[in-house]
Amino acid sequence: xxxxxxxxxxxxxxPGDRPPGIQVRGVHAAYGRIEVLHGVxxxxxxxxxFALLGPNGGGKSTLLKVIGGQLRPTRGSVTIGDQPVGRxxxxxLARTGLCSIPEGRGVFPNLTVRENLRMxxxxxxxxxxxxEERTYAAFPRLSERRKQLAGSMSxxxxxxxxxxxxxxxxxSVLLLDELSMGLAPLIVGELYELVAxxxxxxxxxxxxxxxxxxxxxxxxxxxxxxxxxxxxxxxPHRMAEAALGAYLSG
Amino acid sequence: xxxxxxxxxFGVILGAGFAIAATxxxxxxxxxxxxxxxxxxxxxxxxxSYWELVVGHHVPVLVALVVILLVxxxxxxxxxxxxxxxxxxxxxxxxxxxxxxxxxxxxxxxATIVWPPSNQYQLAPIVSGTFRLVGINLQYQQLLTIGIxxxxxxALRFLFYSTRTGVGLRAVVDDPGLLAMAGASxxxxxxxxxxxxxxxAALAGVLLALTQEQSGISITAMTLLVVNGYAAAVVGRLKxxxxxxxxxxGIGLAEEYIIYYALPHVSQSLSSDITLALPMxxxxxxxxxxxxxxxxxxxxxxxxxxxxxxxxxxxxIGGAVFVAVAAVFAAVFxxxxxxxxxxxxxxxxxxxxxxxxxxLVLLIGYAGQVSLCQFSFMGIGAFxxxxxxxxxxxxxxxxxxxxxxxxxxxxxxPTIRLRDLYFALATFAxxxxxxxxxxxxxxxxxxxxxxxxxIVLPGLSFGGDKSEFLLVTVFFVxxxxxxxxxxxxxxxxxxxxxxxxxxxYATIGLDLGFTKVAVFAIAAAMxxxxxxxxxxxNQTVGTSDFEFFSGIIxxxxxxxxxxxxxxxxxxxxxxxxxxxxxxxxxxxLVAGAGIILIGRAASGILGIEWLVTTFRMPWVRRRDDxxxxxxxxxxxxxxxxxxxxx
Numbered sequence: 001x002x003x004x005x006x007x008x009x010x011x012x013x014x015p016g017d018r019p020p021g022i023q024v025r026g027v028h029a030a031y032g033r034i035e036v037l038h039g040v041x042x043x044x045x046x047x048x049x050f051a052l053l054g055p056n057g058g059g060k061s062t063l064l065k066v067i068g069g070q071l072r073p074t075r076g077s078v079t080i081g082d083q084p085v086g087r088x089x090x091x092x093l094a095r096t097g098l099c100s101i102p103e104g105r106g107v108f109p110n111l112t113v114r115e116n117l118r119m120x121x122x123x124x125x126x127x128x129x130x131x132e133e134r135t136y137a138a139f140p141r142l143s144e145r146r147k148q149l150a151g152s153m154s155x156x157x158x159x160x161x162x163x164x165x166x167x168x169x170x171x172s173v174l175l176l177d178e179l180s181m182g183l184a185p186l187i188v189g190e191l192y193e194l195v196a197x198x199x200x201x202x203x204x205x206x207x208x209x210x211x212x213x214x215x216x217x218x219x220x221x222x223x224x225x226x227x228x229x230x231x232x233x234x235x236p237h238r239m240a241e242a243a244l245g246a247y248l249s250g
Numbered sequence: 251x252x253x254x255x256x257x258x259x260f261g262v263i264l265g266a267g268f269a270i271a272a273t274x275x276x277x278x279x280x281x282x283x284x285x286x287x288x289x290x291x292x293x294x295x296x297x298x299s300y301w302e303l304v305v306g307h308h309v310p311v312l313v314a315l316v317v318i319l320l321v322x323x324x325x326x327x328x329x330x331x332x333x334x335x336x337x338x339x340x341x342x343x344x345x346x347x348x349x350x351x352x353x354x355x356x357x358x359x360x361a362t363i364v365w366p367p368s369n370q371y372q373l374a375p376i377v378s379g380t381f382r383l384v385g386i387n388l389q390y391q392q393l394l395t396i397g398i399x400x401x402x403x404x405a406l407r408f409l410f411y412s413t414r415t416g417v418g419l420r421a422v423v424d425d426p427g428l429l430a431m432a433g434a435s436x437x438x439x440x441x442x443x444x445x446x447x448x449x450x451a452a453l454a455g456v457l458l459a460l461t462q463e464q465s466g467i468s469i470t471a472m473t474l475l476v477v478n479g480y481a482a483a484v485v486g487r488l489k490x491x492x493x494x495x496x497x498x499x500g501i502g503l504a505e506e507y508i509i510y511y512a513l514p515h516v517s518q519s520l521s522s523d524i525t526l527a528l529p530m531x532x533x534x535x536x537x538x539x540x541x542x543x544x545x546x547x548x549x550x551x552x553x554x555x556x557x558x559x560x561x562x563x564x565x566x567i568g569g570a571v572f573v574a575v576a577a578v579f580a581a582v583f584x585x586x587x588x589x590x591x592x593x594x595x596x597x598x599x600x601x602x603x604x605x606x607x608x609x610l611v612l613l614i615g616y617a618g619q620v621s622l623c624q625f626s627f628m629g630i631g632a633f634x635x636x637x638x639x640x641x642x643x644x645x646x647x648x649x650x651x652x653x654x655x656x657x658x659x660x661x662x663x664p665t666i667r668l669r670d671l672y673f674a675l676a677t678f679a680x681x682x683x684x685x686x687x688x689x690x691x692x693x694x695x696x697x698x699x700x701x702x703x704x705i706v707l708p709g710l711s712f713g714g715d716k717s718e719f720l721l722v723t724v725f726f727v728x729x730x731x732x733x734x735x736x737x738x739x740x741x742x743x744x745x746x747x748x749x750x751x752x753x754x755y756a757t758i759g760l761d762l763g764f765t766k767v768a769v770f771a772i773a774a775a776m777x778x779x780x781x782x783x784x785x786x787x788n789q790t791v792g793t794s795d796f797e798f799f800s801g802i803i804x805x806x807x808x809x810x811x812x813x814x815x816x817x818x819x820x821x822x823x824x825x826x827x828x829x830x831x832x833x834x835x836x837x838x839l840v841a842g843a844g845i846i847l848i849g850r851a852a853s854g855i856l857g858i859e860w861l862v863t864t865f866r867m868p869w870v871r872r873r874d875d876x877x878x879x880x881x882x883x884x885x886x887x888x889x890x891x892x893x894x895x896x
Contacts, residue, residue, distance in 0.1 A: 094430065108424040109424060
């Protein structure tokens, strides 16, 4: 029996403090000699939810890494708001409001839940108390597990802990990679309700997802990435069928 | 009763020294994921620097401590992290082992030049005076050691579990990329970790040096003193500082009780062997009684390219060409001598050491088992060659192979469950125990060493240098052919599979234990035969031929050239022999150059792409299809090598 996930009450965004949009221009990226992205152009409007869909190996996670500063593009540029990502380090981007939640549980497995939460305090001027209060309000189950090693929790609980970083650190941009990976559909639904709640708080969200219906339900816009190129982009309701075609052919 | 109390107090004092050394190891491992074999060497440098400042330059003790602990050690830690360690994150387990062993060799090499071992280095205690406790005279210095050990345990426990920086130091080992995404710099954290580790090592070095009041400090003894802490650190699973502390005290007590209650009942000479070997015995026992280590599922580096394995016909042709070249060499240099050593003897040493290197190719290169005790098997082989059937007999060679295979299996059996670092540590313990307790014993090799003489095979005489050289060359080629044949066989593919993913290996129903024991026994037999032949080349062998440190330097040379190829094994042996002949003091320095290389090229010199392509070395051609690093991973913030996802 899964408990419902209440969306925590986040402080309202400051007046005039609009989240930045994301601009990706002609991005090429490679692992060694293998080029994975072949000139990707993408615009994520400020404060919107953008879903990036496509088959495995299409380059979705790579694009997210490029935007998050974890992988330098071989060509092209990424701009968040009016700031180019350029050669800025991942930690600097994180401190200025970019929250990347990587694929496959963004938690430290050998630290306890509480110690993981302590790491969330590196962003901004958050006190441990605030981080704990906000997290446990959203995920009471994590409160029960606070002294347990994160790596010993269930997949769903680990994903809750990972996404708690986005909940408590008030990022302006959120990059989510495969939130649903390895989770039961019920839990996926709950987590996406949370994502919808976050977008309501005024956050620019770019999510990569294989669970097409869950992603399109919360997205304002979507694109399909196949073989390192954007194949199609548009309104979510027009993308469902195209996504199916891409999965079958890709 | 008083004497029991006395031994208990002495045991606690001894244990406190171990605890300080062991805590340093745990700190480095916790904050970097690297077991720092150089911890002792860093402590040794700190101890000698302390001597230099306080005794050599009359600097006040407090100033000297500040300079060493708050300036020297942190700067050295930061530099070592930046130059050697940063790129090791996520590397295969043998690379950090080799790099830290290399660092040990460099530091001991530098220390030998700066502080020649022929001089005496005496230190006075920081605090003098004694007091009486339960009828025992104790020094304030000893009380200080215990006090520092306790304060350190409490302070470090607090740092790692109750402060954000401390948790960050642990988090960086878990996932540096994620730490960066959370907003902390993994590089800075990693640097803090190494700084802390070096300060701990320096502190342990200075405190342990002060316990060497009577004998004075020596480079080897100081470097190995920290080894006493290995067992305690292993009991604490290199993670728990309080458990490590308790274990260290326990080991200190056990050592005192054994020395005072058990050793008086054994003969004098044996008791000194036992005393020397005790720390290693404790380490071995701690390793083999550890709870089973979980199997590593997957996640191998793919940037290191796999060398092509030559086919059977190609190997035979290569071997024949090699023997032909060796025959020409033998004819040309039959009477030449360098440094009054016959050239062919050096050639013979190269071939026999090459066989030891080949055993490392099998163990480290194919099976991924880091063994640091091949010189021990070599020494045992040489001993048997000298003692069985009057020396120089074929029976001796067979005995060397058989006994070493058996011993190898016996060492491997209890360590089957151990992975990577723990396995390397077990072989380290075995090598040191053999060195201290067997080679070091005057009754084994004695003063002048063991006379072996030339090998006599039925109907054949190898009395001449030329024939002896050609014989060992043939043995080297046969061993190389055997190693390559093993690699091509089903067993060889099993070794590679076991190295790639032990979990996958076990889940398809293959027996990990049998494969590990078998490969270790085969490699031990190879080293044993090599030792036997080495003895017949030199005709007399002594303790100094198979020293523990020499064995480690040799493993480093093999890794530096390439631990995956026969040519790497040969070149390593050649380099080692040439350096020991012409520039003995440079051994450590060359190993130092090698260490930097290992940090940059995972497959050694023969694995450097541009070198292979520029010089078109046909024997190290690589598979074209093995090169591309897989997409979908890597740790961009630290290190930077791609990894197979999952």
